Amino acid sequence: MRLGSSRATGASPSCLTLSVLLLLHCRHVASTLGQKSALTVVENTEGGGGGVEEEEVTVDNDDEEGDLEVVHPTEEWQTLRPGQAVPAGSHVRLNLQTGQREVRLGEEQLKYWTQEHWEEEEIQSSVSPEELKQAMKKIKEDLNTASKDTDQQDSVASKYRPLEELKRDMAQLDLLVETDVQIMKRLLEQLNSSSSTTEQKMSILLELEYLVHQVDNAQTLCSMGGLQLILQGLNSSDFRLQESSAFVLGSALSSNPVVQVKAVERGALQMLLTVLATTQPVRVKKKVLFAVASLLRHFPYAQRHFLSHGGLQVLSELFREDGGGVLRTRIVTMLYDMISEKELIFHAGLDPGLDASYEERLRQYAQVSLQGELLEKGWCNLVPQLLESTEHDYREKALRALLAMAPTCLEQYRSDSFLLDSLFSLRDQYQEMVQSEMILGEENYYFAEIVELIDALQVKIK
Structure with missing residues (x-):
């Protein structure tokens, strides 16, 4: 903190006392706000009549505002209530007549922050971070979709031939078609x-x-x-x-x-x-x-x-x-x-x-x-x-x-010993195959059909 005293010669003890009181009051304000400040106290040398004049205070705030209520300054002086914080670059003064702190935009801010800009800023600040995140995500998805659509269109276009070329080929094919x-x-x-x-x-x-x-x-x-x-x-x-x-x-x-x-x-x-x-x-x-x-x-x-x-x-x-x-x-x-x-x-x-x-x-x-x-x-x-x-x-x-x-x-069948012996032998052979079909769970039963044919022929021969 920097304290600048008056350069007036022959300062009275009352002025010195007033300066000390002002210093103590500013330290109390700084400790209340919980922030680091750089204050400049200037005595009013132009005032007369023994009245107490305004002292202009410039406060540079860091980002360590915690959960304090932030006041948005305007180009007019506003009264600061206890527990309120101000943005960096704002002008803060102590009104010696009312004992209240007041704030307004700094000179550089006044050059830029007109009422029109302030309204736009309020509109922008009304967008929450989550909404901003979703908007950015939507933009990325739209870009990816547009890119995929473009790639797909290129891929589909590469698979097909131009219409004029197809017409020429079809015209040539018509000459080659034969019934x-x-x-x-x-x-x-x-x-x-x-x-x-x-x-x-x-x-x-x-x-x-x-x-x-x-x-x-x-x-x-x-x-x-x-x-x-x-x-x-x-x-x-x-x-x-x-x-x-x-x-x-x-x-x-x-x-x-x-x-x-x-x-x-x-x-x-x-x-x-x-x-x-x-x-x-x-x-x-x-x-x-x-x-x-x-x-x-x-x-x-x-x-x-x-x-x-x-x-x-x-x-x-x-x-x-x-x-x-x-x-x-x-x-x-x-x-x-x-x-x-x-x-x-x-x-x-x-x-x-x-x-x-x-x-x-x-x-x-x-x-x-x-x-x-x-x-x-x-x-x-x-x-x-x-x-x-x-x-x-x-x-x-x-x-x-x-x-x-x-x-x-x-x-002829009844007198054909070869046929009779073959039928008996084949029936035994295919009966074993039928058992195997049943064990294996096969459903076509092809060998069972052959056994049925053999049985039917043997019945006719008898």
């Missing part, structure tokens, strides 16, 4: 061309096989003359072309009566049986058997021609030659299908809601003497040989065929 009919026409021209190599023809046949799975495409292929080209491939000296041609033919014949009729009219059945009767690789005969089965399925007219052209004899020779069981299984499956569909068509005669064509189908199936041909060609003793296979699927198909043939072959 299935146009494709088949082009492929048949290439297949019939003498300049096409074997590899090219195989590729063409593969594309045709994919197309003829559709019923309309297969019929269109026949109307274009493609069926004749496929049959010519069966007579090729290259077994690869024979295999591919038989594959296309079988796919075109599947569930397509129109193509079945045209194939029989073009002599396809005789050509297929000829390939089976000649020496060919197994892979070729597999595809040819597929074509034969597709031609005979649900087509009694073709089945009758198959039997009349020695089809069962060709199959029996093929069955005996096959040691691996692949061709045997296909043959037995085909025979089982022929027997089953004939039985179904006769049993369906009890249904009064059948269409008008039923009588004609019944008449045609009656002309197919399949069971008698099976007995005559020795199939009652051939099919049991498939039980020798170690493949469960082969055995299952053999058992189903044996059950279907039982009405015709029952006497």
